[in-house]
């Protein structure tokens with residue numbers, strides 16, 4: 001009998017990998033240190049932004065398009081509504097670098113966008129203050145994903161296809177050898193044919209120092225004075241690029257509160273769980289931006305949460321086998337922008353495990369790009 005695959009980490013990437021492996025008939029066992037759907041993951045916090053026009057470059061677009069198809073597949077198989085695609089808007093000075101690269105990306109990759117000046121944008125999205133001289137770029141295929149529901153839907157589907165789930169079971173060590181990998185937990189040791197490491201901000205335990213480090217990402221909720229103006233149809237998720245910062249706002253999920261964030265890392269952490277208690281210095285600049293551009297919101301957060309994500313030196317995730325242990329595949333370091341492609345990562349991991357290659361457009365995320373640059377990877381290779 002084929003020896004099962006161990007998927008370590010049942011968060012964003014691990015849940016998708018387990019779903020993809022089990023729907024292809026590969027026996028798999030999934031481990032997580034916390035209960036399923038816990039509130040400490042990089043998938044926590046209600047909503048994640050999805051878009052296809054990406055200022056990070058046109059090389060992202062094929063993976064983003066494929067991700068949308070796979071999200072729809074997961075919706076169809078699970079019967080769960082996971083996507084809310086009412087469009088995604090990027091706002092900034094027309095000459096700002098991020099706006100220029102976004103438009104360049106859309107043009108190069110043939111992504112449908114609509115450019116709105118401040119008058120047109122205010123007419124369409126009355127609660128979003130777009131200033132004269134700013135432009136709003138509407139990505140019609142963008143919107144929101146429900147991350148906790150997506151993770152649980154993928155785990156349900158995996159289990160229905162035969163995967164075994166071991167929640168509240170932390171993996172304390174892995175020992176790869178020529179014939180397989182031994183996985184150690186407080187409950188004992190077990191042999192597997194291969195391992196997928198999808199341990200997010202906790203990945204340092206298994207990887208060379210410095211390759212993936214934990215950083216804090218914060219979320220804040222503001223009360224709306226005019227709830228009707230903050231629902232998805234008229235208040236799509238959007239990013240405003242201002243003064244080197246990205247201010248992100250999300251459509252209200254409950255007609256009461258609107259989530260906002262300063263995009264990206266808010267600083268490195270000694271340990272992932274420190275994210276939950278770190279001082280939220282970002283409240284003041286965020287509330288200032290809210291007061292200026294969103295008069296329909298009270299500019300004082302009524303709820304704040306922060307979470308850890310794994311970050312790499314170049315701000316993109318790493319996917320692929322460890323050079324010294326080809327039966328151990330890593331998917332980590334998605335640096336606060338990986339959720340949107342999670343099912344592509346899961347499918348790529350399943351492809352790599354089954355056939356050693358993948359047609360998923362993840363070339364820019366290969367772990368091998370760090371082989372010449374990461375001292376740890378060089379030393380251990």
Ligand SMILES: Cc1cc2nc3c(=O)[nH]c(=O)nc-3n(C[C@H](O)[C@H](O)[C@H](O)COP(=O)(O)OP(=O)(O)OC[C@H]3O[C@@H](n4cnc5c(N)ncnc54)[C@H](O)[C@@H]3O)c2cc1C
Nearest residue numbers: 009011012013032033042049171200334336337338339340
């Ligand atoms: C607040 C926030 C907002 C974000 N916003 C967006 C967005 O709008 N759009 C977007 O595309 N991306 C966004 N991201 C990024 C995206 O959500 C993350 O990149 C992605 O969720 C990372 O997935 P992951 O699987 O690597 O980590 P996680 O989802 O955290 O999963 C890691 C799992 O591994 C488990 N684990 C770790 N160590 C062990 C062990 N030893 N044994 C067993 N289990 C273990 C953990 O418990 C956890 O469940 C955001 C991230 C954050 C934190």
